[in-house]
Each structure stands twice: as structure tokens, then as C-alpha cells.
Amino acid sequence: MGKKVIIVGGGFAGLKAAKVLGGREDVEVTLIDRANHHLFQPLLYQVATAGLSESDIAVPIRNILSGFSNIKVLHGEVETIDFQKKLVCTDFGCHPYDDLILACGVQHAYFGKEEWESHAPGLKTLEQAAEIRRRILSAFETAEREDDEAIKRRALTFVVVGGGPTGVELAGAIGEMSRYTLSRDFRNIDPKLTRIILVESGDRILSSFPRKQSSRATRDLENLGVQVWTKSSVSSITEKGIEVAGDKIEAMTVLWAAGISATPLNQRLGVELGPQGRIVVDAYLNIPDVPHVYVAGDQAAFTGASGKVLPCLSPVAIQQGENIAKNILRSFDGEPREPFDYVDKGQMATIGRSRAIVDLGFLRLQGFIAWLTWLLVHIYFITGFNNRMSVFLKWCLSYVTNKKGARIIPGATWRFFDTLPQAPEEAKTKKIPPHE
Amino acid sequence: MGKKVIIVGGGFAGLKAAKVLGGREDVEVTLIDRANHHLFQPLLYQVATAGLSESDIAVPIRNILSGFSNIKVLHGEVETIDFQKKLVCTDFGCHPYDDLILACGVQHAYFGKEEWESHAPGLKTLEQAAEIRRRILSAFETAEREDDEAIKRRALTFVVVGGGPTGVELAGAIGEMSRYTLSRDFRNIDPKLTRIILVESGDRILSSFPRKQSSRATRDLENLGVQVWTKSSVSSITEKGIEVAGDKIEAMTVLWAAGISATPLNQRLGVELGPQGRIVVDAYLNIPDVPHVYVAGDQAAFTGASGKVLPCLSPVAIQQGENIAKNILRSFDGEPREPFDYVDKGQMATIGRSRAIVDLGFLRLQGFIAWLTWLLVHIYFITGFNNRMSVFLKWCLSYVTNKKGARIIPGATWRFFDTLPQAPEEAKTKKIPPHE
Numbered sequence A, B: 001m002g003k004k005v006i007i008v009g010g011g012f013a014g015l016k017a018a019k020v021l022g023g024r025e026d027v028e029v030t031l032i033d034r035a036n037h038h039l040f041q042p043l044l045y046q047v048a049t050a051g052l053s054e055s056d057i058a059v060p061i062r063n064i065l066s067g068f069s070n071i072k073v074l075h076g077e078v079e080t081i082d083f084q085k086k087l088v089c090t091d092f093g094c095h096p097y098d099d100l101i102l103a104c105g106v107q108h109a110y111f112g113k114e115e116w117e118s119h120a121p122g123l124k125t126l127e128q129a130a131e132i133r134r135r136i137l138s139a140f141e142t143a144e145r146e147d148d149e150a151i152k153r154r155a156l157t158f159v160v161v162g163g164g165p166t167g168v169e170l171a172g173a174i175g176e177m178s179r180y181t182l183s184r185d186f187r188n189i190d191p192k193l194t195r196i197i198l199v200e201s202g203d204r205i206l207s208s209f210p211r212k213q214s215s216r217a218t219r220d221l222e223n224l225g226v227q228v229w230t231k232s233s234v235s236s237i238t239e240k241g242i243e244v245a246g247d248k249i250e251a252m253t254v255l256w257a258a259g260i261s262a263t264p265l266n267q268r269l270g271v272e273l274g275p276q277g278r279i280v281v282d283a284y285l286n287i288p289d290v291p292h293v294y295v296a297g298d299q300a301a302f303t304g305a306s307g308k309v310l311p312c313l314s315p316v317a318i319q320q321g322e323n324i325a326k327n328i329l330r331s332f333d334g335e336p337r338e339p340f341d342y343v344d345k346g347q348m349a350t351i352g353r354s355r356a357i358v359d360l361g362f363l364r365l366q367g368f369i370a371w372l373t374w375l376l377v378h379i380y381f382i383t384g385f386n387n388r389m390s391v392f393l394k395w396c397l398s399y400v401t402n403k404k405g406a407r408i409i410p411g412a413t414w415r416f417f418d419t420l421p422q423a424p425e426e427a428k429t430k431k432i433p434p435h436e
Helices: A010-021 A041-048 A128-145 A148-157 A165-181 A211-223 A314-332 A367-381 A385-401 B012-021 B041-048 B128-143 B150-153 B166-182 B211-223 B312-332 B365-382 B385-401
Strands: A003-006 A027-033 A035-040 A056-058 A071-075 A078-082 A087-090 A093-096 A099-102 A106-109 A157-161 A195-199 A224-229 A234-237 A241-246 A245-251 A251-255 A261-263 A293-295 A347-351 A355-359 A364-366 B002-006 B028-031 B038-039 B058-060 B071-075 B078-082 B088-092 B093-096 B097-103 B106-108 B157-161 B195-199 B227-230 B235-236 B241-244 B247-250 B254-255 B260-262 B293-295 B347-351 B355-359 B364-366
Touching: A003 A010, A010 A027, A010 A165, A010 A314, A027 A314, A035 B195, A041 A128, A041 A165, A041 A367, A071 B128, A093 B078, A093 B150, A099 A314, A106 B235, A128 A148, A128 A165, A128 A251, A128 B071, A128 B150, A148 A157, A148 A245, A165 A195, A165 A211, A165 A224, A165 A347, A195 A241, A211 A224, A211 A347, A211 A355, A211 A364, A245 B355, A293 A314, A347 A367, A355 A367, A364 A367, A367 A385, B002 B012, B012 B028, B012 B097, B012 B312, B041 B128, B097 B312, B128 B150, B128 B166, B128 B254, B150 B157, B150 B247, B157 B166, B157 B241, B157 B247, B166 B195, B166 B227, B166 B347, B195 B241, B211 B227, B211 B347, B211 B355, B211 B364, B293 B312, B347 B365, B355 B365, B364 B365, B365 B385
Parallel strands: A003 A027, A003 A099, A027 A071, A099 A293, A157 A195, A157 A251, A195 A224, B002 B028, B002 B097, B028 B071, B097 B293, B157 B195, B157 B254, B195 B227
Antiparallel strands: A035 A056, A078 A087, A087 A093, A106 A261, A234 A241, A241 A245, A347 A355, A355 A364, B038 B058, B078 B088, B088 B093, B106 B260, B235 B241, B241 B247, B347 B355, B355 B364
8 A cells, every 4th residue: 555645637737747656656646537538728729619529639537547557547526625634525435645636727717797607608628618619600500590680790790708818719710710611601691701809908918928929919810800809898798798898799609718716626625825716835836734735737826936926827737747746756755855946938829720929938939930830839749649640630631621620519518517627728729620 | 593492401311412402503402400410320329439529420511512502501490381381480480492301300219208218318419429428438437436336336237228230339339348448447447347238129139130140240249248138128217227027227327229200390290100200201202292392211201112111221311312302303394203212232230349240132241341341331421531531540540549539528418308310310220321
């Protein structure tokens, strides 16, 4: 019987920690996730816009870890944690731990306007992506079959709230879709007349990028027919549409990419919470005064060298998962632990099918070359050879044929409350899809 | 303004009819379907068993037909038809027709035990396939995390009701999955201990095949760990399990592949109904005394030369769709119509990953060579180059790696009552579809 390590969450942070601990026979690892799959969230917006299928960006966690005989993967939901008794209590019983790694990610926040959720879904899980895809495709179908011009216009108006990478990528993908993918498929409407509005409350989109790159991204979006409204805040969202700074916009489809907050679990832990309700951790990603309990990824509020809390990005999650796992092994081996030090690898975002912006600090790229960089990085990092092949094939095909492979509308799958976000990552992305 | 032809249903029959009528500028075609996609139903069981993704076997109907400027595709549901006024009334208004082609297919029947539906889903739509996949994968997850042996056993017991091709393919695929795909992924259970029971009320499975081939299929199933219970009828199905001829079987997963009945629409039409409530048609697939209204595919009860009503098979649907469309064009051109004559191309069914039986009448194959034939035929006929590539790639990969690409559990998507079966083709016997 080795030391018991429990990891909660099979996202970027949890998975990385598991891989580091994997193979150590003196450590018994249990990974618990309420989903059975690891989600490659940087490409989630492609599922939402019919470029990829669910199974292209999701891999069963137990499949990824099946090579490690010391790792057990359990499908379930954590309800509470007893730090005194060192127990993780789930919907299938309580489990003792020697060391605990929390990596549950975050979910969307509506700034206290939770009633907006059903009118403006967020994009964190596969189910949400499927629901967004259903809404986008159904809107075009409605416009095609309706004779009432007002309804047609409402159906062909899409509003994306939030000018971060996810919002930009969603808006760009919808522009791409309406201009190219769908253009030949309809008889009663011209998809090119689709109205797409990206709403951002700040003074520019992609504010984490240099100013010059933001404005380049804005131009690229406008070339795809996306109207970018900055300094605009949302005052209401209903089934009819959205009200932005006094303007009423009749829209059948409103998408939310504007804010995040920690999972409800955090409130139940009685620990200090930082911005967005994320758990405050020390230099070792340890919860202060709660020995052997670590937090990684979006769920953690770690204050970096800059004095700022690190953003919700996959590189942060991966590096933190690795640091925690290594420190756990070090303490088992009686070695001193090492404080976490974030190595910034830069950031990227894509706009439409062949444009992106890449900021590596020392190097800044835009346009096609940036997009190529984006493409290679994502093809390289997506989990699983199988998916990599499939994604790459679909992208090549769609790049040539300009069609989307996953334009299927199943019955509604809107069940936000059944599903917790996987280990997040404010999407950095690109788009390009397939189809005969 | 050309003649108005309305096609209801975008399955094998409706799609074939549309393609024949496509490009004729003197004909205005409207195809109405409650799904936005054409479904390649012969492979639906692969989606249900995580071998393929939804988008591998489904293609947007308007995408398939986008090349024909005289065809309009509308996403909606037919409520009633007024034969006098020649109107098709849908959830988005009534539409006039000169000629009408009905190809709505069939749905599952529970022989008056509709309460069984929620405990034993059938396999007709993408949503049902996703739900079946969710139940199968969740059962293994439950067994892995449970300590109670009784619950473990219940979770690892799968019952498939109905020994036709769909039932055989489902049972075989589950056997394959438990023996090979999942074997290395679990720690607390041995998936090889999975109990799979195929229940058939008749005296043999695959009764439409020669007796020798049925028994070969039975042996192949048993090699995959499937128990075949013939002459066994179901007396009850509950959330606890199933009762077969007095035996109570505790099973978490029960699947239904035992019976079909026509869509509710048929009852509302006030026409003569044949077996399974399918619409009786004359030699021209015309509803007697209802001029200009034709029925094709599973929805039609056409009595063949043999004096028997033709089975629910894709080749029947495709040939009937073609005959109707050609006759409509003939009458527009003032030529005499030709009665429908079914050309039987043979039938096939597959068992697991590398076995099948093929009956071409003059030639009978079993085992690996039959499976290769099955593979080539299905790769060839699946709609869409892109899907063909993707399906082929996934099969090659999974054949080599023994992994399944689509083992993702999204939130429950069980909404049978929102979704009617797609247009035609009972996933029954895979007859070899004729040339396109």
C-alpha cells in the first residue's frame, strides 16, 4: 500500500499531475472527474461551430492513463472535502487521501444575472458546445423556412458577448460559416447577410494582447462581417434578444463568453478565495494552513512574480499540475519542495479560417503565418494520435472544400446544470472545418 | 413556375427521389424533414457502441442537395395532409403540392408496452444512438467505482432484445468492446466478465438468412461472449432489469431491437394501413384512390411478386424512391408510368470486429471474407467523401489499436419523444444498396 494521492479533475492540470505520478509503484493515484473525458478546450469553439465532432477533441481519461497501473480513474462528483479526516466525499462514497490535488476548473459567470444563462449559453463543456451548435444551425434553418421578414432578420442576427479569445473565435467562426460554408446551401436566404455582433465592455478586444494586435484582430473580424462593439455593456438578455447600452438588438442567438467564476465546491471548503472565487494558494500551490492539499489550474488563484494572479490558460494549468506532482514525489523522497515558477510561453488567438495573432513577447505574428503557427501548435498538442489524425484530415479537407463536417442538429442537449466545466483554459484557437 | 413536388423525409427513399428530380427546371421540389440530416442507418449501431461519431454517419440534407437549384430543403415537422386541397400542413404552415412523396420511415414498437421504452431504448435516431452509448459506457463506469458486488454484476449485465441484424450487431459490438477495447482500461473490474444476452422470441436469430448462416452467426456471437437465447419472449422490463420467460435478469442496460411500427402520421391520413401500420400502396406505389400521392420506403406496405410485403431495407427504399420520381417525370412528359419491380441484391449482417454473414442468393459468405465484403460495401455507400475518409481512417486505426474513437459520455440526451425516426431504412438487414 503506497501513499494515496487523489486528483480531482481530469483537465490539463489534473492529467499532467497524473502522468507525473504515473508508474510510481509507491504511490496509489485516484483521479475523479464528473465527465469521463479529458477535453481539449482550446478547440471547443470548433465543436460549437460545426468544424469538429465531440470525439475529435475529447478522449476518455481512463484511456489516456490506461498505461499506468498505479492510477485508478473514477467517474463521479465531489460533494465535500474533510480536511481534518483527509477525506474526499463523492456521490459514491468518501475516499481517504494522503495528498490531494484540486483541479476542478471554473465555470461561466453571469455577474449575478443567472437568468441570462438559458438565453445566452457559455462555452465550457461538450454539452454546451453541442447546444451552441444546435442553436446556430437551427437559426439558419428557421430563417430559410420563415416568410416573415422580421423573424428572418432575428434568426440571422448573432450576438457574442465577451471580446476575449473565446468570444473572438466564436464570432470569427460564425462569420466564416455564414460567408463560406453555408453560402450555397440555402434558397430563401443569403447567409452572407448574416449580422454578427461582438460585444466587449472594455475599450478593445483581446486586451491581454498588445494594442496593435487587438486592432489587427478587429480588422480581420470586420473582414468576416463581424461588427465589433467595444465600450458596450449588456443591460439585459431575453429570449427575444439583447439590450446593449440602451440599444435593443433582436437576436435569436446570443452566446456568452464574458466571465468566469469558480465551481460551487470552493464556497463549501471554508478556505480563502481570491478573484472569481478561485482558491488562494501559496508559493507551493498549497492552500495556506491546509497541509497536503494543493490547487492547480483555473481553480487556483496564484499570484505570479508580476504581482498579478495568473490567468486561466492551459500552460499555467499544465505547469502547475507538474510542479505539484513533482513536489509530492519530492516530499515522499524526503527532498525539499520547489516553489512554483510560471514560464510564460506567449499567447495566441485565431480569427476565422486563416488568420490569427501570436504574441511570444520577443516575437509577434499576425495573419496567415500566425495562423499556421497556431495550427501546428494545436495539431501537435491535441491529445491522442487518433484525434490528431482525424482533426488534421478534417481541416485539410475543409480547407479545400470549404465545408463543415459536423453540421448535425441532434435534439436539444442543453443541460448546463448537469455538467461541470472540465479543466479550463481561456481558449486560444483557430478554425477550419470539413465536409463532403 | 414548374410543377410542385413535395417530398416528406430525407432518408434513403426521399433522398433518392430528390436526386432523380433534381436539375429538372420544370419541377419545383421541396423536401421536408424534422431532422436536418440524412442518416446512414446501417452504421447507426457503431455510433451506439462508440465506434463512430454522429457526424461520420450523418450529413446535412441541404448539403447533399445543394447542387440542385430546383430543390428547397425545409427543416420542420408534418402535422397533417389535406388530400382534397392538396396541402401538406407543417409546424411552419401549409404547402401546396401537385405530387407528394411520403417517405417518413417507421419507429420502434413495444407491442403496446410503451412503458418499456425508457428502460429499453431503441435504435433509430442519432439521439437514441448517443443515449445507448451513454448507457453502455456509464454502466462500465458504475461497475468500476462500486464496491457492492450485486450492483457490479447488474452494471456488467447487458440484454439486447431482438435477434434481427440490429440486435445481432449491437450484441456483437458490446462483446467486442468488453473483450478488447476496454480490457486494459479498468482497475476494479474485468470487462471480460461482462454478461451479454441476446434475446430472440423466434427459434433462431437472423431468420431472414439461411438456417446455416444463422447458426454460424450464433457461434460467432458466442465467441464474443454473447449468450443467445432463442424461443425466449420478454414478459417485463423495469429499471431493475428484464424478465424473460420467467427468468428475472438483473441488468442496468437493456436495449430494444425487436419491433417497428409506422409513424403516428399514418393514422391521421384515413387511408388503408397494412402490417405495422404501414400504408398500403398499389403497383405504382400510389395510395389507392388518392391520385398524386406516393409512399416509399419503410412507410409503404408494398406487396412484392412473392405475395409478401417488402421488408424495411435501404435497397427497397432507394429503388422505390427512384421509381416514384421517374414515374412523376414520365407523367409530366406524357409518358406511361412503370409499375415498381423490386430487384433483390442480397443481405448482410456483421458480428463484432471481423465477422459477418453475406447472402447474395447465388453466393453465401461467412467469417472474415464476409466481413471484408461488408466493410467495402459500407465504406463505398456511406454518403460523402469526407465521411468515407473519416470512417475508413477510424476503422483502420481501431482495427490496429483496438481502441474506440468515440467513447465520450455527454450529458444524457434521452429525448425519444422529441425525435421521430429519420426518414426510412430500418437498420434491419443490410441489403447491399444498388448503384447510385
